Amino acid sequence: MPSVELSLAERSYVIDIEPGLLARAGERLLPYWQGRPLAVVTDENVAAAQLPAFLKSLETAGITGEAIVLPAGEGTKSWTHLSQLVDRLLALGVERKDHVIALGGGVIGDLVGFAASIMKRGCNFIQVPTTLLSQVDSSVGGKTAINTAAGKNLVGAFHQPSLVLIDPRALATLPPRELRAGYAEVVKYGLIDDAPFFEWCEANGPALLAGDEAAQVHAIRHSVEAKARIVAADERETSGVRALLNLGHTFGHALEAETGFSDRLLHGEAVAIGMVLAYRFSEAERLCAAGAADRIATHLRQCGMKAHPKDAGVTASGRRLVEHMMHDKKMEGGKLPFLLARGIGKTFLARDVALDSVAAFLDRTITQG
Ligand SMILES: NC(=O)c1ccc[n+]([C@@H]2O[C@H](COP(=O)([O-])OP(=O)(O)OC[C@H]3O[C@@H](n4cnc5c(N)ncnc54)[C@H](O)[C@@H]3O)[C@@H](O)[C@H]2O)c1
Ligand SMILES: O=C(O)C(=O)C[C@@H](O)[C@H](O)[C@H](O)COP(=O)(O)O
Numbered sequence: 618m619p620s621v622e623l624s625l626a627e628r629s630y631v632i633d634i635e636p637g638l639l640a641r642a643g644e645r646l647l648p649y650w651q652g653r654p655l656a657v658v659t660d661e662n663v664a665a666a667q668l669p670a671f672l673k674s675l676e677t678a679g680i681t682g683e684a685i686v687l688p689a690g691e692g693t694k695s696w697t698h699l700s701q702l703v704d705r706l707l708a709l710g711v712e713r714k715d716h717v718i719a720l721g722g723g724v725i726g727d728l729v730g731f732a733a734s735i736m737k738r739g740c741n742f743i744q745v746p747t748t749l750l751s752q753v754d755s756s757v758g759g760k761t762a763i764n765t766a767a768g769k770n771l772v773g774a775f776h777q778p779s780l781v782l783i784d785p786r787a788l789a790t791l792p793p794r795e796l797r798a799g800y801a802e803v804v805k806y807g808l809i810d811d812a813p814f815f816e817w818c819e820a821n822g823p824a825l826l827a828g829d830e831a832a833q834v835h836a837i838r839h840s841v842e843a844k845a846r847i848v849a850a851d852e853r854e855t856s857g858v859r860a861l862l863n864l865g866h867t868f869g870h871a872l873e874a875e876t877g878f879s880d881r882l883l884h885g886e887a888v889a890i891g892m893v894l895a896y897r898f899s900e901a902e903r904l905c906a907a908g909a910a911d912r913i914a915t916h917l918r919q920c921g922m923k924a925h926p927k928d929a930g931v932t933a934s935g936r937r938l939v940e941h942m943m944h945d946k947k948m949e950g951g952k953l954p955f956l957l958a959r960g961i962g963k964t965f966l967a968r969d970v971a972l973d974s975v976a977a978f979l980d981r982t983i984t985q986g
């Protein structure tokens with residue numbers, strides 16, 4: 618299968634998408650191996666489900682792998698785990714030209730990418746994503762980060778991987794709730810600027826979530842192509858183009874903060890609810906014709922997903938949620954731009970949103986839910 622290329626001058630790289638690729642990863646990694654033990658960072662669940670096959674493929678290719686296994690879950694994107702990981706990589710003698718492997722979901726990818734960005738002022742890393750969310754979104758584009766007490770992804774760096782290896786068959790061992798959460802970021806690409814892809818999701822989402830490999834490969838490829846296009850146009854989110862990938866995230870990150878970055882509400886679940894809220898708010902502000910938000914919520918619910926803050930047990934006031942939003946990295950001169958929509962596939966960055974209106978809208982929506 619042809620690779621997708623992310624064109625970023627000297628930071629360009631390819632994204633390979635192939636069913637069964639994990640078992641052949643060693644061959645693909647050989648040109649990147651510097652001869653020292655290859656650090657493979659993963660989490661406990663991925664270690665149980667996917668690490669043995671991955672290490673076997675390294676062995677077959679003659680590569681010595683050294684696994685570092687971290688706890689699973691959002692809590693691992695923390696100062697504590699960052700510091701422990703960097704110490705372990707230093708103890709392993711990782712050099713700047715080495716490639717550290719991130720084998721896992723977005724948590725491992727974001728943490729390892731950030732550790733690589735600061736190790737010896739920057740070493741290489743390779744993404745081997747094993748969740749739907751990381752295959753369609755987080756492994757591509759070079760946003761890396763940890764969370765802090767103040768909020769989501771507040772400390773991090775833009776640091777591009779050298780290569781991304783995606784094996785859709787890794788999804789076979791992923792818990793259904795995690796698969797559904799990742800599907801939110803797939804739907805996001807349709808809602809941003811691709812109404813035909815949203816229609817494809819309405820027709821094929823249930824099959825994808827039931828494990829249909831052809832549907833999964835199509836969604837992963839289409840999503841990665843979209844993300845690569847957007848990142849190539851605005852790598853560091855300066856022009857407003859990359860900000861489109863934040864659709865649903867301003868609301869979503871506030872909900873994640875409110876639920877303590879815990880498994881009460883997964884990132885993809887928060888994004889699903891956040892996208893419905895962004896569309897409902899757009900309708901309330903008369904920017905978007907009525908009906909779009911209901912259509913999105915109907916699709917998400919048909920796929921067994923959350924679509925309202927109350928689905929996550931969130932009953933906080935609008936003011937409290939807006940306070941979480943004040944930490945958003947899109948803040949400029951004390952004003953927070955929002956990703957709003959004029960219709961399905963017609964997302965835009967609105968710079969003149971009054972936070973009082975957002976708070977009042979959230980109060981109405983949460984009480985009505
Ligand atoms: N950098 C970016 O551009 C970007 C984009 C989107 C999301 N993110 C971040 O990604 C994170 C969420 O990522 P995620 O949804 O992948 O969560 P995750 O990394 O926590 O993985 C989800 C769960 O699935 C398990 N798992 C992973 N692969 C498995 C497999 N193949 N079989 C069995 N279990 C498996 C993990 O152990 C974990 O328990 C959030 O922190 C979010 O902020 C970053
Ligand atoms: O790649 C991007 O750009 C994104 O915004 C993708 C998002 O899905 C992802 O959750 C990202 O980490 C959010 O970025 P943040 O800058 O709001 O922390």
Ligand SMILES: [Zn+2]
Pocket residue numbers: 754802866884888
């Ligand atoms: Zn996201």
